[in-house]
Amino acid sequence: MKLQKFLQSKGYSRRMADKLVFNGEVSVNEKQVFEPWYEVNFGDKVQVENKNYTFDDRNQDYSYYVLHKPKGYSTTLSDPKQKHTVATLLQEKNLQHLNHLKPVGRLDKDVEGVVILTDDGDLINILTSARYGVEKVYVAKVRGKVKKEDLEKLRNGIEDNGDFLKCENAVVIEMHKDYSIVKVTMIKGRKHEVKRLFSSIGNPVVNLIRISHGPVDITLVPNPGDIVEIRANVLDKLLEIKKKNQNKVRS
Structure with a gap:
């Protein structure tokens, strides 16, 4: 693979990749290289x-990153109405060369976690x-004590404003006097689905964190x-999911 293409796979634009190489800011095996x-x-x-970086031959045509989106940021790259977006966050971290990457799915502005x-x-x-x-997995802090029979309702599905909503699984991991902590597994991704599910059983969401999306989990980005x-292994698992389903995408 040409060095220019390799740098593009790491998020650099073609122009920036060429500039870095011509300026002598790129080395391969500790040797300066001046040819893209x-x-x-x-x-x-x-x-x-x-x-x-190491050229590991997994899939260098594309770039794969994971962000722990903070609360208060919109999961979008370009929206003049939003002051804080994924794009502005990348800029704050001097990672604007990753602006060509797209967020996979969305998280509400008041929700944090894996993107x-x-x-x-x-x-x-x-x-x-x-x-x-x-699967996408969330940890939800909800008001009140959640009843077992209500969790079963969420697994079986509910109707809300003409939408059929359900979770794949929901397990209480902590129960307190005034609130509960519930681990929720989702496959569909309707707007505000987790919040709407818990509101339907009288336990509105107070705080919500997405802790994983497929094999990518929050331990990679704890803060x-x-x-x-x-x-490495996480990328291999992602690409295995892609390989397994790619024919369906193009059919």
């Missing part, structure tokens, strides 16, 4: 802007469509605002 067309081979170590960022269109379709059964590249 330089061939990068399996196992080569690339250094750029104090970041270290995958990628330019892999097939994977985005697979992770966001209920057709492929990829709000954290962002890391998805690599």
Whole structure:
């Protein structure tokens, strides 16, 4: 793979990749390289802007990152009506070269947690469509004590304003006098679905965190605002989901 293409797979625009190489700011295996067309081979170590990458041949045509979206930020890249967006967060962290990546699905502005960022269109379709059964897991703090029979209602599904809403699973992990902590597994992603489900049983959501999306979980980005590249075993699992379902996407 050409060095320019490799840098693009890491989120740099073509123009920025060329500029960094021509300026001598890129090294391969600790040797400065000045040609964007330089061939990068399996196992080569690339250094750029104090970041270290290894060409591991998994899927270098696309970039895969995970963000712990903080509360108060909109899951969008461009919205003049929103002061705080994923794009502005990337800018705050001097990661604006990742602005070409798209958030996979959405989280409400007042919800924090795992958001995958990628330019892999097939994977985005697979992770966001209920057709492929990829799970999203949330931890919800809700008012009051949640009854077992009410959790069963959520698993079986409810009607709300003409929409059929349901969760795949819901388990109480903490019960207190005034509130409960519930772990909720979802596949569909209707607007405000988790909040609407709990409101329907009289336990409105006070706080909501998405702790995983498929194999990508919050342990990779434990603090709000954290962002890391998805690599190694987690990336392998993501790409396996893509490989398994890719023919369905294109059929």
